[in-house]
Amino acid sequence: MKSIGVFPGSFDPFTKGHEDIVRRFVPLFDEVIIAIGVNSKKQYMFTQDSRQNHIEELFKDESKVSVETFQGLTVDFCKQKKAQYLLRGIRNATDADYERSIAQMNQQLSGIETLFLMCDAALSPINSSIVREIKKNNGDISAFVTKDELLIIN
């Protein structure tokens, strides 16, 4: 059986923090799916196409990594993909409390486990919502997002 991990998120945008977590999980799995959650009621800063394109570009040389979009529950997407694990990073104590709740509910709901890595220390401050705030005010986000020029504002 292939070992498959799913790294879910809205990735608005996909930061260097996300990128680092995916690269570090890759050796552990046969396949890692970066799963962009699509919620029709949510307003995203960057277009869905550009977010997907951006992530694909970052991992184009990494044959184990694919990028997909999904709607609905993350655990349902995992089942559909026959993925055994959800993958997440933890930056700090507040993250840990939040992630713990979701991971334990997902486990109870579906049996699917969530594996965690601690974020790289230097990247741990990066936060997508602050990155958006910077971008909205015409600040330079290249310190926080690799190849940010690929992202297109909605």
Next chain:
Amino acid sequence: MKSIGVFPGSFDPFTKGHEDIVRRFVPLFDEVIIAIGVNSKKQYMFTQDSRQNHIEELFKDESKVSVETFQGLTVDFCKQKKAQYLLRGIRNATDADYERSIAQMNQQLSGIETLFLMCDAALSPINSSIVREIKKNNGDISAFVTKDELLIIN
């Protein structure tokens, strides 16, 4: 003087976590009022009637427990009901920081104290907003909400 405790919340929905906290507080009081806060500007997932009905059904054999709705400040509702205590559960450190701020401000505002119990460990991951997310995506919430079939989506 009757000892009265008020357990306030929006209960959208009322989870097994809420239920456990109420049942454990009951022996300490003559009367426990589960107080559903109504905020006309807020959008709830489940109808107010079905939320109230659901909670009443759960405690129909518990004569000390009643269910009411209220508008305005929680401490004003307590005064009106001559309740001496607010009752809350704590799931984790983030909860504790948030609850501490509210409890201390309520105490300063009104003299009304907030009593806390630690959530049952097994129920501590349950979070109403994740439950709503699951429901919205047609997931099964029966692991997190007793008699969830009584709830009606708005």
Next chain:
Amino acid sequence: MKSIGVFPGSFDPFTKGHEDIVRRFVPLFDEVIIAIGVNSKKQYMFTQDSRQNHIEELFKDESKVSVETFQGLTVDFCKQKKAQYLLRGIRNATDADYERSIAQMNQQLSGIETLFLMCDAALSPINSSIVREIKKNNGDISAFVTKDELLIIN
């Protein structure tokens, strides 16, 4: 049945923070026992007699409050006293994580519940081990301990 709460600790020393928590719990119970844990292998800064005397002095006008010493498990002491509740204060998030673990284990071990109040905000920084550090260095601890002159160093 009398409602009895036990407020346990080593109280080396009993600070204004402890005092505030006890005074606020008193109206809820018929009897509150301040229980000084005695561990023969532990080194205390203040003599056991002076710690007990100090606390008794603080509550001499509070007929519902008594002071006792105990050895062994806190929940065993509660059972012996027919106390239904352990009483504790929470100062911050770190406290909450620590207290949660103990409260849930005690509940599983004995069925005895732990009730929490948030510490008075102004008293929330007070910490017995820092108070000892100040005393050890001949600092003035009267801002943190009522009637500290009653305490005798071992």
Next chain:
Amino acid sequence: MKSIGVFPGSFDPFTKGHEDIVRRFVPLFDEVIIAIGVNSKKQYMFTQDSRQNHIEELFKDESKVSVETFQGLTVDFCKQKKAQYLLRGIRNATDADYERSIAQMNQQLSGIETLFLMCDAALSPINSSIVREIKKNNGDISAFVTKDELLIIN
């Protein structure tokens, strides 16, 4: 070179907690600018004019303190004002995690450092969003905001 610190926020409203932090930072700087962030998409409870007037009134006898409004990134405002430091208060662990992320990203973005003071313990529960909730329900916010009568609801 003049040492200049910027204390940024939406101050909706400016609480006793904010006031305390500013007063304690004043001795460290030649000039402290209280910077009211203006976001045209955000809905504030109190009018911008009354918020500015309120803060100016509180510090009218403090010649080192001025009040300004700004749009865009906080670090850009700092550069424009030649301010070397951002100033912030910390109330609890959750605050610390949140502030850490912003401070480290701001530092990386601009080289501007953020200095922190711990909030006065007695004022640490005060939270602008709870203050608004109280005001919305016609509660008395004077325990949390000095000269609250100067604030005008939008």
Next chain:
Amino acid sequence: MKSIGVFPGSFDPFTKGHEDIVRRFVPLFDEVIIAIGVNSKKQYMFTQDSRQNHIEELFKDESKVSVETFQGLTVDFCKQKKAQYLLRGIRNATDADYERSIAQMNQQLSGIETLFLMCDAALSPINSSIVREIKKNNGDISAFVTKDELLIIN
């Protein structure tokens, strides 16, 4: 290359919380080594032999799991065993802060990654030092430790 994970600790005693984490990590690896750290200067409650025997007994039907003792740095033990991953559980926010620091230092020191699972919610209160405290006072630890009768006090 065999995938090998090391679950390190002093396991004084090995609780149901530890046991759960190991069982959930097993499917991800070819081999999981439970590594009992031996520190000649530390005083353990249970004999080293009985701790090792106890853990071996728990996993006697799990061919992928072995139990070893080690001295020195955990990352050196991993290298010697050609293990690519350290394995740990997280119970709460305080754990997360502590584990983050160690995981990031170990990563920097050796390149060895630490993988985390969130503890099973119901087991999350279990804490070896409280278990020892209960045992020391002749309490029953069987709710927290499987086959606790195998452990021998030093």
Next chain:
Amino acid sequence: MKSIGVFPGSFDPFTKGHEDIVRRFVPLFDEVIIAIGVNSKKQYMFTQDSRQNHIEELFKDESKVSVETFQGLTVDFCKQKKAQYLLRGIRNATDADYERSIAQMNQQLSGIETLFLMCDAALSPINSSIVREIKKNNGDISAFVTKDELLIIN
């Protein structure tokens, strides 16, 4: 009046994290004193002379920085040196809770304020006690301590 800040600690050893905090505080003060606390009952890993020598070496080109040892309360040392500020770094939420308590007690005891900087993200995992653990096991601590060769084990 000269502005003087005191950075206190046992510095066993003085890590890159400490070093970064001091360098970032220097521009804000006329003088920064790194104050090595000496507690005759405590056992340190590195000799006091080598710890002092190590820190002096790191700041030999920084004329505003001096290194001193002190006994007794930190706030008493500050008064003796006419220092107005204590200086500290914060790494995470657990640190923040701990530091808050000490800072607020010191403020109440003496009027001396504590200023905080967030640790550099990349250095935030560094922890003196883990560094000692690595050294004790003959690990290489040079990633965590500049010029660690100057330190001599007791």
